Amino acid sequence: MKSILDDFRSRIQQATERKTPLQIRGSGSKQWYGQSLQGELLDTRAYSGIIAYEPTELVLTARCGTPLAEIEATLAEHQQMLAFDPPHFGPDATLGGMLAAGLSGPRRPYLGALRDFVLGVTLMDGKGQILEFGGQVMKNVAGYDVSRLLAGSMGSLGLVLNVSVKVLPRPFAETTLLFAMSEADAIRKMNEWAGQALPITGTCWHVGRLMLRLSGAEAAVRAARQKLGGEVMQDAAVSWQTLQDQTHDFFSQDDAHGLWRLSVASTAPAMKLSGKALTEWGGAQRWLFTDESPAAIRAAAQAAGGHATLFRGGDKSVGVFTPLAPAIAGIHQRLKAAFDPSGIFNPGRLYKDF
Numbered sequence: 001m002k003s004i005l006d007d008f009r010s011r012i013q014q015a016t017e018r019k020t021p022l023q024i025r026g027s028g029s030k031q032w033y034g035q036s037l038q039g040e041l042l043d044t045r046a047y048s049g050i051i052a053y054e055p056t057e058l059v060l061t062a063r064c065g066t067p068l069a070e071i072e073a074t075l076a077e078h079q080q081m082l083a084f085d086p087p088h089f090g091p092d093a094t095l096g097g098m099l100a101a102g103l104s105g106p107r108r109p110y111l112g113a114l115r116d117f118v119l120g121v122t123l124m125d126g127k128g129q130i131l132e133f134g135g136q137v138m139k140n141v142a143g144y145d146v147s148r149l150l151a152g153s154m155g156s157l158g159l160v161l162n163v164s165v166k167v168l169p170r171p172f173a174e175t176t177l178l179f180a181m182s183e184a185d186a187i188r189k190m191n192e193w194a195g196q197a198l199p200i201t202g203t204c205w206h207v208g209r210l211m212l213r214l215s216g217a218e219a220a221v222r223a224a225r226q227k228l229g230g231e232v233m234q235d236a237a238v239s240w241q242t243l244q245d246q247t248h249d250f251f252s253q254d255d256a257h258g259l260w261r262l263s264v265a266s267t268a269p270a271m272k273l274s275g276k277a278l279t280e281w282g283g284a285q286r287w288l289f290t291d292e293s294p295a296a297i298r299a300a301a302q303a304a305g306g307h308a309t310l311f312r313g314g315d316k317s318v319g320v321f322t323p324l325a326p327a328i329a330g331i332h333q334r335l336k337a338a339f340d341p342s343g344i345f346n347p348g349r350l351y352k353d354f
Helices: 002-018 068-077 095-101 144-149 183-194 218-228 236-244 294-303 326-339
Strands: 022-025 040-043 050-054 059-063 118-124 130-134 159-166 173-180 200-206 209-216 259-263 276-280 285-289 307-312
Touching: 002 022, 002 040, 002 118, 002 159, 022 095, 050 068, 059 068, 068 095, 095 159, 118 144, 130 144, 173 218, 173 236, 183 200, 183 209, 183 276, 200 236, 209 218, 209 236, 259 294, 294 307
Parallel strands: 022 040
Antiparallel strands: 050 059, 059 159, 118 130, 118 159, 173 209, 200 209, 200 276, 259 285, 259 307, 276 285
């Protein structure tokens, strides 16, 4: 692996010297996410493999180019999992791409987001230096915030080399219940249930139907099922997987206006926006295909206590991510300057001037 690292360092140092951008990428399964792609491709997939895995310690460390499928298969052998349900969006998705995108799936509001499970990261910066942050156990907090900061950074701060993540045991029992109800009723019920001691690990409302996943000890799942009622869903794991990887029928719509992701307060009422909607995360995540203007969508999200992202498709000139407040933008710029002073890593992928 030393020769691969030497090649990475050489490429980065040359790009820094010439001030030419590099496009850091694994399999490219998420290359549609974010703003425009710029620069010469730096493919990370050669730097692959699980470095360490301690099932009893619930910690796994792997290189950036390691396929997620390989990691999940290894964890499954020990009845463990990546608890934040990372979406793949393709069969060859990598660990580095997972961290860079920072996306989590249906379990996120109940077990935690991707960034909550990142214990440590090894990074190559814009000078070709190898920097280590965090560790392999939760109590090792040296640089821990930097490790979490890299989640969702879209490769703009450096080349992630290794990642250590906390994993969790798979639940002993799992069942999904179905309820027929309106979006307004679903939002109310999801928030009502969230305040109770129920083993909920997934919620999704779409076209008059609410899916509710229960996971945990058999006795807890059985008791919750008896308390809540509803209809037991068959082959539910397939449906949750389609939500995780967005192969669900809702996401297959070819809409020129793109797919919007609204992150709002879970108690916010149904959005007064036209179009087709799907609600997840107990009401905190709303997906929307709409003809409304970007300004109207972002204003509605802000009024509901959150923000809106043009997740896929549409006109990216409006800005994929919600514009940052000046003070926050200043922090981003200073971080970029510290890790990537020449601005070579995925420039413009997050914001046009970043």
